[in-house]
Amino acid sequence: MSLSGILSTLDLGLYKYPTFTSGDLSSKKAVVFIGGLTNGLGAVPFSYPLSESLGKVGWQLVQFHWSSAYGGYGTGSLDRDRKEMEALVKHLRGTGIRTIVIAGHSTGSQNIMHYVSNPIFQTPTAETDVIKVDGGIMQAPVSDREFMKSFKMKEWFDVLPLAEQMIKDGKGEELMPKEFCDKAGFDGVSLPINACRLRSLIGTGGDDEYFSDDIPAEPESTYAHSLSDSFGSLSAPTLALYAEEDIKYQEGDVIEKIKRWEEASKGKLQWRLLKNASHDVAQPEAQKYLCEEVIGWLKQFD
Structure with a gap:
C-alpha cells in the first residue's frame, strides 16, 4: 500500500512531528485522521482507499504522527492527544483550510469524542472558533475495558x-x-x-471510557463521562462506523447501546454497521462500503 502526497511538519514545542497530506491537495476541505493504540502514521489499512475516495470528491486526508503513537500511549492521555490535535487544526486553519472533519480509528475514536464533546465549545469565543471542527468520524468506537x-x-x-x-x-x-x-x-x-x-x-469509569455498555445516561460519580456529558455534548455532526466483528468482543446488546448513543446525541450522531468488517476494516469489500458511507455523509459539508 502506498500514497502520493505532501510530507510536512507540525511544530509541537520541542518536537516537529510529521504530517502527511494526500487526496485532493488543492482542496480547502480536510479529514484529519488519527489511529488507535499501537498505530502510527499510515498504519490503518482503510486509510489508503479512503484517501483515494476523498481525493475524487475534493477532500484532503491529513494524517499525523502524535505523541501517543506506537507505544507512546502508555504515558499519554486523551488530554495530551487533544492538545496536539488542536494544534494541527489551528495550523490547518492558518493554511486556508475552511472545512475540517476529524476522524479516528479504535482508541482514536475516544480522541474524537474527547475533542468534539469538549465543554469549551458550548460557549464560543475567538479562541475556540480556531480549533472547533465541523464534524467527527469514529471507526471502531469500542470499549478497551470490555x-x-x-x-x-x-x-x-x-x-x-x-x-x-x-x-x-x-x-x-x-x-x-x-x-x-x-x-x-x-x-x-x-x-x-x-x-x-x-x-x-x-478502570470502570476511567477517562478513556466513552463506549462501555454500563455507562449511565446521566452523570454519576463513578464515571468520568455519562452519555449526556459525551454524546449529549457533541459540538458537531458525528458519524460512528462500527465493525461487525467487534460486536463479539463487547458486552451487552451493541446495537441497542449505539441507539442509546444516538438518542443521547439529540440528532448529532449517525451510525452505520460495517458488515463483515474486522476491527481495522482490512477487507476490501468492507473498505469500499466504509468509503461510500463516509463520502455520502460528508456531502452535508458541500
Whole structure:
C-alpha cells in the first residue's frame, strides 16, 4: 500500500512531528485522521482507499504522527492527544483550510469524542472558533475495558488495584512495575505504562471510557463521562462506523447501546454497521462500503 502526497511538519514545542497530506491537495476541505493504540502514521489499512475516495470528491486526508503513537500511549492521555490535535487544526486553519472533519480509528475514536464533546465549545469565543471542527468520524468506537476482558488479559486487571493506590498516593504518573510492563505490550513488545493511563483504559469509569455498555445516561460519580456529558455534548455532526466483528468482543446488546448513543446525541450522531468488517476494516469489500458511507455523509459539508 502506498500514497502520493505532501510530507510536512507540525511544530509541537520541542518536537516537529510529521504530517502527511494526500487526496485532493488543492482542496480547502480536510479529514484529519488519527489511529488507535499501537498505530502510527499510515498504519490503518482503510486509510489508503479512503484517501483515494476523498481525493475524487475534493477532500484532503491529513494524517499525523502524535505523541501517543506506537507505544507512546502508555504515558499519554486523551488530554495530551487533544492538545496536539488542536494544534494541527489551528495550523490547518492558518493554511486556508475552511472545512475540517476529524476522524479516528479504535482508541482514536475516544480522541474524537474527547475533542468534539469538549465543554469549551458550548460557549464560543475567538479562541475556540480556531480549533472547533465541523464534524467527527469514529471507526471502531469500542470499549478497551470490555475488549481486554474478552481477551482474558488478566494481568492488566490484576494490577489495577495497585494502579489505583498509586494514584491515591500521588504517584499516578509513575510507571507500573517493570515485570508488568514487559508483559503488557502486544506481540511481546514491552509497554512502559503509568498508573493513570492503565486506570484510564481499563478502570470502570476511567477517562478513556466513552463506549462501555454500563455507562449511565446521566452523570454519576463513578464515571468520568455519562452519555449526556459525551454524546449529549457533541459540538458537531458525528458519524460512528462500527465493525461487525467487534460486536463479539463487547458486552451487552451493541446495537441497542449505539441507539442509546444516538438518542443521547439529540440528532448529532449517525451510525452505520460495517458488515463483515474486522476491527481495522482490512477487507476490501468492507473498505469500499466504509468509503461510500463516509463520502455520502460528508456531502452535508458541500
